[in-house]
Structure formats: structure tokens, C-alpha cells
Amino acid sequence: MTSSYSLPKSIIASLLGMIVSTSALSADIAHKLRNNTQDKTATENYFELGLGVGIGAAPSLTDDDDKWAGASWIINGSYNWNGLFIEKYGESSDPLLLGYNAYEGENWSLDVVMGPKFGGLHFNDKFKELDDRNSSNMFGARLTGYLGDNVVQLSLKHDISGNSHGTLASALVGRNWQVRNWNFHSLVGVQFFDSRINDYYYGINEAEAQRTQFTKYDPGSNFNATAEVGVTYPLTENWVFRSTARFKTVSDTDMKSPIFETTRSNAISLSTSLTYVF
Amino acid sequence: MLTLLRIKTIKIALLVGHLITVCCFMATNNAYASSTDNIKTANTAQLKVSPKKCIALRKGQKCYLEVVFSWQHSTVSDYCLVNITTNEKMKCWQHQAKGEYSFDFQSTLSNDFALRYQNSTSNLAQTRIPVAWVYKSSKRAKSTWRLF
Numbered sequence: 226m227t228s229s230y231s232l233p234k235s236i237i238a239s240l241l242g243m244i245v246s247t248s249a250l251s252a253d254i255a256h257k258l259r260n261n262t263q264d265k266t267a268t269e270n271y272f273e274l275g276l277g278v279g280i281g282a283a284p285s286l287t288d289d290d291d292k293w294a295g296a297s298w299i300i301n302g303s304y305n306w307n308g309l310f311i312e313k314y315g316e317s318s319d320p321l322l323l324g325y326n327a328y329e330g331e332n333w334s335l336d337v338v339m340g341p342k343f344g345g346l347h348f349n350d351k352f353k354e355l356d357d358r359n360s361s362n363m364f365g366a367r368l369t370g371y372l373g374d375n376v377v378q379l380s381l382k383h384d385i386s387g388n389s390h391g392t393l394a395s396a397l398v399g400r401n402w403q404v405r406n407w408n409f410h411s412l413v414g415v416q417f418f419d420s421r422i423n424d425y426y427y428g429i430n431e432a433e434a435q436r437t438q439f440t441k442y443d444p445g446s447n448f449n450a451t452a453e454v455g456v457t458y459p460l461t462e463n464w465v466f467r468s469t470a471r472f473k474t475v476s477d478t479d480m481k482s483p484i485f486e487t488t489r490s491n492a493i494s495l496s497t498s499l500t501y502v503f
Numbered sequence: 504m505l506t507l508l509r510i511k512t513i514k515i516a517l518l519v520g521h522l523i524t525v526c527c528f529m530a531t532n533n534a535y536a537s538s539t540d541n542i543k544t545a546n547t548a549q550l551k552v553s554p555k556k557c558i559a560l561r562k563g564q565k566c567y568l569e570v571v572f573s574w575q576h577s578t579v580s581d582y583c584l585v586n587i588t589t590n591e592k593m594k595c596w597q598h599q600a601k602g603e604y605s606f607d608f609q610s611t612l613s614n615d616f617a618l619r620y621q622n623s624t625s626n627l628a629q630t631r632i633p634v635a636w637v638y639k640s641s642k643r644a645k646s647t648w649r650l651f
Contacts, residue, residue, distance in 0.1 A: 271638060405567040408560050459560045459637045502637050 272302040273465070275500025283492035284475055284485055287349050291487045299498050310336075324367070336367040338382070342393070343426055352484065354437040358426050362386035363393060375400045378414075384422070391422025399453075412453040420446045427482035439483045447476035460499075468497040548576040550584075550618045550628035557608060559636045566634045568608040574618045574628065575601035581621035587629070588614040595621055608632055 278296040285291055303312040308326040312319075324338040341360045346352040365382030378397045384390055397414030423444040434441040455469035473492045480488040552572050559566035572584055572593075583595040584604055593616075596602045608614070613633045617626035 269638065403564065406559060457560060459558045462558055462635045462637060465560070465637055 270304050271502060273299075273500045273502040275299040275301075275465075275498050277467075277496055277498030279494055279496030281471075281492065281494030281496075282489065283494070284480060284489045285487040286346075286484055287351055287486050289487055291489050299500055301500065319363075332371050334369045336369070337365075338367050338380070339364045339385075342382075343389070343422075346484070351486075355429070355433050355439065355484075359388045360386070361389045361391060361422070361425075365393075374402075389422050389425035391425060392419040393417065393422060397451075406459060408457045410453075410455050410457070412451070414451050416449045416451065418447055418449070420444065423447060423478060427479055427484060429483055442482055444478045444482060447478040449476060450474045463502050465500050465502060466497070467500070468495075470495050548574065548618050548627035550574045550616065550630045552616065552630045552632060555632070557610075557632055557634045559611075559634060561638045562636045563611055564636065565609055565611050566636075568632065570606050570608050570632060572604045572606060572616065572630075573602070576618070576627065582627075583619050583621050585617050585619050586614055587617050587626070588612070597621075610634060 275298070276296065277299045278294075280292075280294040282291045283293065285293075301314050303310060303314070305326075310324050310326065312322040312324070319340050319342065322338050322340040324336045326334065326336050328335040340363060342363045343358065344360050345357045346355055347357045361384040363382035364385045365380060367378065367380040370377040370379075376399050378399075379395070381392070381394045383392045393416070395414060395416040397412060399410060399412035399414075401408060401410040403409075423446065427442070427444050429437075429439045429442045431441055433439060451471070451473045453469060453471045455467065458466045460466055471492075471494045475489060475491055477490075479485075480490070550572065551574070552570050554568065554570060557566040557568040574582070574584065576582065577600065579598055579600045581595065581597050582599065582602070584593045584602075585591065586593055588610075593606065594602075594604045610632075611634065613631060615629060615631050617630075618628045619626060
């Protein structure tokens with residue numbers, strides 16, 4: 226139930242979740258921090274709709290300009306039933322997440338999660354001769370710890386769809402603080418992509434290289450670092466204002482891929498939104 | 504015939520007399536009622552707070568709101584503004600019939616306030632600052648393993 230900001234087409238479409246989009250790689254830790262839920266709360270039942278605008282700079286698959294600006298609808302929501310939950314947060318890098326809360330302790334919570342990630346390439350004619358990249362279905366575990374004023378989240382997921390066969394890991398730490406009714410949050414972390422994920426989404430195999438202008442490319446694994454600061458303010462009982470600045474490093478492993486039109490060593494964005502909570 | 508006419512005239516006179524008496528009684532009553540209302544109005548204290556509602560992002564979070572209380576009473580006396588929820592006197596006025604008070608409200612719960620005579624526990628007028636929130640969440644259970 227999310228929507229990324231209207232990034233360049235290249236970003237909206239596919240792999241971008243991986244590196245180009247500056248959306249937090251944080252699964253729902255960003256949501257927890259934004260909504261001041263580090264006081265050990267379960268996935269809640271709620272739904273919200275809104276409109277967001279953003280500007281930024283990021284690598285692009287199709288545009289020769291790395292700057293972007295746009296607006297899009299925001300659809301956030303989550304539902305929890307006896308430990309089973311579904312999450313869709315605009316601030317998360319996971320477009321949709323199904324999960325089961327296996328353990329809840331005083332300071333730690335363990336979820337088994339599954340959800341689609343990444344996407345296709347055939348949104349642009351530039352890639353029509355390439356094999357399309359299908360979505361991965363990432364299955365794994367998410368461990369969330371509440372340590373003092375900090376929230377720590379570790380996750381390890383593997384593709385079970387058979388498309389990328391890749392593995393993804395992340396470690397994030399964040400905290401929030403309240404100034405009057407303004408709720409600030411900050412988040413830093415690293416994310417690891419193994420070579421299978423990078424190869425499936427950014428690589429060019431022998432057959433593709435022979436029939437297209439793209440050169441053969443076999444990427445290895447890589448780490449990305451991310452940082453985020455934001456603020457959330459309740460305007461009324463139903464209307465919420467948010468603003469977020471994000472920074473993310475982009476590895477050379479990704480930028481050497483011939484599918485990119487414009488490369489950068491990082492992705493940055495500044496976004497703001499207004500949502501109605503039902 | 505004359506006798507009959509006289510009797511009728513007397514009856515009419517009596518009837519008119521009764522009507523006048525009833526009218527007078529009603530008029531007196533109305534006057535009394537309106538006088539009572541005036542007294543009631545005069546003794547009615549007013550206590551208002553603005554803005555009215557405090558909005559927090561999440562249930563359980565402390566809510567902050569700069570408010571102004573304004574009160575008035577027909578009688579000059581010694582009054583106090585009291586937080587009924589916390590049972591604290593916030594501000595007192597001596598020999599006043601009205602007043603204002605700016606207050607930095609900070610609470611996780613709705614609070615009730617009242618205007619009282621300084622040495623009284625009776626509320627002359629009441630108002631409330633409701634605390635509302637956007638997200639309602641449930642607390643996690645402690646240390647529970649779930650089995651598949």
C-alpha cells in the first residue's frame with residue numbers, strides 16, 4: 226500500500242528499489258520511528274491515503290539527467306491478526322510484506338517475513354531486447370530490538386521465487402525524539418546484496434550481450450549505506466504531515482552496469498507528504 | 504327582567520374580576536420567573552479554554568498545547584482555576600469578576616478544569632482539554648513464543 230515518489234521512470238520501474246530509490250532500506254523500522262512506536266508496539270491496524278512530493282538526485286536507467294522531481298499518491302497500511310500481519314509502508318523499501326510474529330520479548334521481537342522485491346525492465350524500449358527481470362519473492366527473518374532509546378533491526382532474506390536466487394541482509398539503527406508535538410527520527414544502516422541479486426538485475430549475460438548493444442557484465446556483491454532524518458507532525462486527529470531527507474551510497478558494482486544511463490555515487494532525496502489516516 | 508339583568512351583570516363583573524385576578528397572578532408569576540432567571544444568569548460563571556483539543560501522534564504520547572483560559576462571574580470575589588484531574592490550583596485571582604490565564608498544557612490524558620471560589624471545592628464552571636491522537640496501537644505481549 227505504498228507508492229514511491231514520482232522518480233524518473235527508470236526508478237519507478239524496477240531494480241531501483243535496490244539502489245537508486247532513496248527510500249529507506251529499513252522495512253518497517255522507519256515506520257516505527259516515524260510514529261514513535263519504539264515503545265514496543267505490535268504491527269497496528271490502520272490505513273492512510275495521501276499525496277507526496279519530492280525532489281532528489283539519483284542514478285538513472287533511462288534519463289541523462291540525475292535530477293528528479295515529482296508527486297504521487299501515498300497509500301500506507303498494516304493489519305495484524307493473531308501474529309499474522311501485512312504491512313505496506315511508503316517509507317519502507319519493501320513494497321508489500323506479509324509476516325508472522327514468532328517471538329515477542331521484553332526488548333526483542335522476531336518476525337518471519339515474505340514479500341516481493343524489485344521488478345522488471347521492460348517498461349522502456351531501451352531494454353526490450355533484454356530478458357525481463359522478474360520480481361524476487363524474498364523470504365526470511367526480521368529481528369527488531371528496543372535498546373534504550375534506539376531501535377535496531379536486522380534482517381536476512383532469500384529469494385524463494387527462483388528468479389534471482391539472491392540473498393539480502395540489512396542492519397539498521399534508529400531513534401526518535403519528540404519536540405512538543407513534532408516527532409523527529411533518524412536512521413542509519415547498511416544493506417548487503419549478494420552477487421546473485423546483482424547479477425540477475427544488473428548483469429548482462431552472454432546471450433543478451435550478443436543480441437543487444439549492452440556489453441557482458443557479471444557484478445559481484447556489494448554494500449550500500451543509508452542515512453535518513455525526518456519529522457512527522459499530527460495536524461488533526463486524521464491528517465499527518467511528514468518530511469524526510471535521505472542519503473544512500475551507490476556502489477561501483479551497480480554503477481558499472483551498462484544498463485545505467487546516468488551514474489552517481491549516491492542517491493539523495495527530500496520529500497514531504499500529507500496523509501489522511503482512517 | 505331587571506333582576507335577571509343585574510344577576511348577569513354581576514356574573515360578568517365577577518368573571519372579569521376573576522380574569523383580571525388570574526392575569527395579575529400570571530403576570531406576577533412571570534415577573535417572578537423572569538426575576539429568578541436573571542438571578543440565575545447573573546450567578547452563572549463561565550470558563551472557556553482555547554484552543555480546545557490537543558492532538559498527539561500516538562496514543563500514550565505526551566501532548567503539548569499552548570492554551571488560554573478565560574473566565575467570568577457576575578460577582579467580584581476570590582476565585583481559583585483548578586485542574587480537577589491533577590487536583591492542582593493553577594492560578595488564583597483576588598477581588599476579580601473575570602480573568603485570563605495562559606497555560607502550557609502537557610499531558611498524555613484529557614484534563615478537566617474548573618473555576619472555584621478560593622476556599623471552596625465546589626465547581627462554579629468546568630471545561631476540558633481533550634487529548635486525542637492519530638495512531639492507536641496495542642502494547643506488545645511480554646515474552647511469548649508463537650508456534651507455527
